[in-house]
Amino acid sequence: MSDTLCPRCSSASAIEDYRGREEDTVVWTILRCKACCFSWRDSEPASTIGAGVRSADFAVDAANLDRYPKILQQ
Amino acid sequence: MNDLANRARGISSLRDFLELLESEGQAITWNERVTLEPDLRNIAVAASRDANGAPAIIFDNMVGYPGKRTVVGVHGSWDNIALLLGRPKGTTIRELFFEIAGRWGDAEAQISYVPEGQAPVHECRTESGINLYDILPVYRINEYDGGFFLGKASVASRDPEDPDNFGKQNVGIYRLQLQGPDSFSLMTIPSHDMGRQIMAAERTGLPLKIAVMLGNHPGLAVFAATPIGYEESEYAYASAMMGAPIRLTKSGNGVDILADSEIVIEAEMQLGERVLEGPFGEFPGSYSGVRKAPLFKVTAVSHRRDPIFENIYIGRGWTEHDTLIGLHTSAPIYAQLRKDFPEVTAVNALYQHGLTGIISVKNRMAGFAKTVAMRALSTPHGVMYLKNLIMVDADVDPFDLNQVMWALSTRTRADDIIVLPNMPAVPIDPSAVVPGKGHRLIIDATSFMRPDPIGEAHLVNPPTGPDIDALSKAIRILQQGAAK
Numbered sequence: 001m002s003d004t005l006c007p008r009c010s011s012a013s014a015i016e017d018y019r020g021r022e023e024d025t026v027v028w029t030i031l032r033c034k035a036c037c038f039s040w041r042d043s044e045p046a047s048t049i050g051a052g053v054r055s056a057d058f059a060v061d062a063a064n065l066d067r068y069p070k071i072l073q074q
Numbered sequence: 075m076n077d078l079a080n081r082a083r084g085i086s087s088l089r090d091f092l093e094l095l096e097s098e099g100q101a102i103t104w105n106e107r108v109t110l111e112p113d114l115r116n117i118a119v120a121a122s123r124d125a126n127g128a129p130a131i132i133f134d135n136m137v138g139y140p141g142k143r144t145v146v147g148v149h150g151s152w153d154n155i156a157l158l159l160g161r162p163k164g165t166t167i168r169e170l171f172f173e174i175a176g177r178w179g180d181a182e183a184q185i186s187y188v189p190e191g192q193a194p195v196h197e198c199r200t201e202s203g204i205n206l207y208d209i210l211p212v213y214r215i216n217e218y219d220g221g222f223f224l225g226k227a228s229v230a231s232r233d234p235e236d237p238d239n240f241g242k243q244n245v246g247i248y249r250l251q252l253q254g255p256d257s258f259s260l261m262t263i264p265s266h267d268m269g270r271q272i273m274a275a276e277r278t279g280l281p282l283k284i285a286v287m288l289g290n291h292p293g294l295a296v297f298a299a300t301p302i303g304y305e306e307s308e309y310a311y312a313s314a315m316m317g318a319p320i321r322l323t324k325s326g327n328g329v330d331i332l333a334d335s336e337i338v339i340e341a342e343m344q345l346g347e348r349v350l351e352g353p354f355g356e357f358p359g360s361y362s363g364v365r366k367a368p369l370f371k372v373t374a375v376s377h378r379r380d381p382i383f384e385n386i387y388i389g390r391g392w393t394e395h396d397t398l399i400g401l402h403t404s405a406p407i408y409a410q411l412r413k414d415f416p417e418v419t420a421v422n423a424l425y426q427h428g429l430t431g432i433i434s435v436k437n438r439m440a441g442f443a444k445t446v447a448m449r450a451l452s453t454p455h456g457v458m459y460l461k462n463l464i465m466v467d468a469d470v471d472p473f474d475l476n477q478v479m480w481a482l483s484t485r486t487r488a489d490d491i492i493v494l495p496n497m498p499a500v501p502i503d504p505s506a507v508v509p510g511k512g513h514r515l516i517i518d519a520t521s522f523m524r525p526d527p528i529g530e531a532h533l534v535n536p537p538t539g540p541d542i543d544a545l546s547k548a549i550r551i552l553q554q555g556a557a558k
Contacts, residue, residue: 008220017255018207020138027138028110030207032221032254037350039221039252041214043137044111048217058218058353060364070348070366072264072273 006033007040007049009062035062082160083318087194087334088384091148091158091292092130098163100154101130101145109137110213118146118387118394125392127153127163132382139211144383148292150394155401158292167401168473171420174405177317183310184319193323193333194378201326201374205255209337209375209383210288212252216355216389220364223354224250226386226398227339228287228298229260230329231271234280243330244268245308247298250286251351251367258286258341259351259367263501265458267304272368275343282343284370285325289336289384294320300402303454326374336384337377341370358426359390360504391426400424403455407431410453415446422472428455429503430462432472435520443520444492451494451514458500462515470519481519490518 004014013034020028020041028043038060046053061067085091095101108114114133121128128151133144149155156165159173190196206212212222227250233242244267250258262269275282290298293316297308309330313320323333327340348366356362388395401424408421417438423431435446443465450456450463466472466481492515499512506512 018205022138022140030222037220037251037253037259041111043109044214045217048111048214055218058361060350065350068350068364068366071261072269072276072368074273074277 004031004042005051006036006038006062007051007054008038008058009033009036009060010051011035011062036060036065076160078157078162079160082158083316085158085292085316085318086321087291087332088145088148088289088336088382089334092132092145092382094157095130095148095154098153098157099129100127100151100157100163101132101148103132103134105135107135107137108133110139110211112217114144114146114213115215115217115387119389121147121150122387122391122393125151125397127151130154136211141380142211142383143380144211144213144385145289146385146387147394148384149295149398150387151397155397158296166473167424168420168471171401171404171408171422171473174315174401175408177315178405178409179314183307183313185309185313186319186321188321188323188333190323193321195323195331195333195335195338196376197378198381199326199374199376204372204375206252206258206339206372206375207255209377209381210252211383212385215385215387216361218361219354220251220350220352222252224252224258224286224288224385225388226288226295226384228290228294229268229284230287230325230331231268231282231284232329233271234275234282235278237328239305240330241305241307241310243307244271244304245287245294245298247295249354251354253349253369256372258339258370258372259349260370261351261354261362261365261367270304272343276345279345281345283327283329283373284341284343285327285329285331286339286341287331287335287337288339289382291320291332291334294332296398296402299399300406302406326376335378336381337375339372340374340376341372344369344371355389356502357388357391357393357395358429358500358502358504360502362502363509396424396426399427403428403459404431407450407453407455407460411446411450414449417442417468418446419468420472421450423455423460424473427500428459429500430464431460432464432466432478434466434468434470434472436468437520437523440523440525441518442523443518444490444516447492447516447518451497458498460514461499461503461505461512462517464517465520467520478519482517485521486517486519487522492516492518 018030153163293312297312321333351367353361404423411418417436419434494514499506501509
């Protein structure tokens with residue numbers, strides 16, 4: 001578990017999924033939020049992953065996940 | 075048959091097609107070092123500006139993925155589509171439409187099977203410790219996508235209730251979002267074949283195993299996105315359309331797959347499980363919402379040596395999505411309409427997967443174009459997608475928007491517009507009243523035609539009076555006598 005906050009829902013439940021390497025150097029890391037399923041690369045522009053920079057229109061409220069519909073219900 | 079046509083028929087893989095594109099100046103390699111975000115997106119968007127002539131772009135120098143290759147824009151221009159069909163660059167969209175329409179249902183399918191041990195797609199195989207990020211140089215396609223998406227994956231699956239039926243096996247392009255190293259979610263709707271199979275599996279508790287093909291025969295890629303009947307095989311259609319055999323093999327989990335694909339991911343649906351999926355920048359040019367979608371667990375990955383990862387830029391058009399499926403959306407509507415109405419002369423449903431369609435028709439009688447429009451709304455694709463229909467005369471080329479605008483300007487009467495309220499709508503259409511329900515519009519821009527001449531309404535004057543009354547009475551008396 002990393003201390004990194006999710007850029008989308010601000011939860012502190014990110015896990016590392018992959019490290020991009022060149023020779024033996026890590027050049028970026030892919031993280032995933034266990035709360036809202038957002039995945040990101042830590043090298044992405046601030047408009048996508050920067051707290052306070054990223055558009056609030058795309059925020060997810062991790063405390064209210066019931067509002068998101070479930071597809072293919074029967 | 076000319077050389078280009080022969081070369082097109084000889085294509086059996088993405089690699090073959092890239093070679094053909096390169097020789098015609100329609101595929102380039104981007105050697106400069108690029109970031110996965112935002113460089114790949116920016117370059118793909120810049121290429122999309124040229125819908126007629128954009129080349130496919132191969133990236134072989136991506137930060138963090140030394141030695142790996144990604145390609146975008148394989149179907150990204152009309153010139154690339156022309157070469158796929160064996161026609162020269164510069165062939166008009168109208169000619170390409172008639173090339174496809176002419177081949178529709180015209181030839182026999184030729185399917186051949188390659189033993190798994192000899193299939194290039196199985197050259198390298200991983201069955202444990204799978205991390206998809208090791209194999210796929212994924213990137214964020216649009217900046218507010220909810221994760222890393224596979225936008226051009228052809229998903230093959232068997233009907234869980236009839237797994238031995240080849241025709242019911244489905245191949246479709248569905249967006250997949252990686253949900254960790256060995257999982258992904260899949261987005262579909264109940265009216266799509268995959269949606270139907272997922273619901274059947276969850277209803278019966280039967281397993282749903284799928285094979286996700288990436289970097290495919292370019293002929294299959296268009297058919298995976300084409301609305302054909304549930305019991306029709308996309309493989310058979312692709313073979314018939316290309317006039318050449320399609321080489322299949324088996325995936326490790328028993329699904330028919332292309333023997334020459336770059337990468338195949340085998341996976342099984344986790345019955346009843348849902349994970350947050352999206353948003354994703356979709357073909358109407360807006361983001362889908364966030365929804366809870368089915369989750370698949372990866373069981374194995376096969377790939378060719380040094381596989382090429384193929385992806386697509388999709389968003390506000392034009393994009394590769396439009397050139398990939400535009401003509402293959404138009405041709406089946408044309409074929410289906412012509413069965414009942416041979417007066418239909420061309421169909422242009424290039425715009426946003428047919429959200430707007432233009433149909434040329436010879437009016438057989440007054441108001442006939444409206445009847446044809448109603449029939450178009452009931453074709454398999456029309457049911458959900460054909461939102462705005464513009465009907466034009468046969469002397470108007472629906473692929474020439476100047477001519478269409480002329481017809482709208484000079485032949486439309488305002489009372490020849492029909493609005494059909496509260497019809498089915500594509501859930502991601504941002505103009506829907508509520509997602510999944512909206513209004514349809516038919517504009518009849520054909521010339522005014524008078525009804526058939528019916529002559530003057532001279533009335534029939536049957537005989538009346540006491541003589542006829544007496545005859546009626548006589549009939550009743552005879553009838554009563556007969557009843558005794």
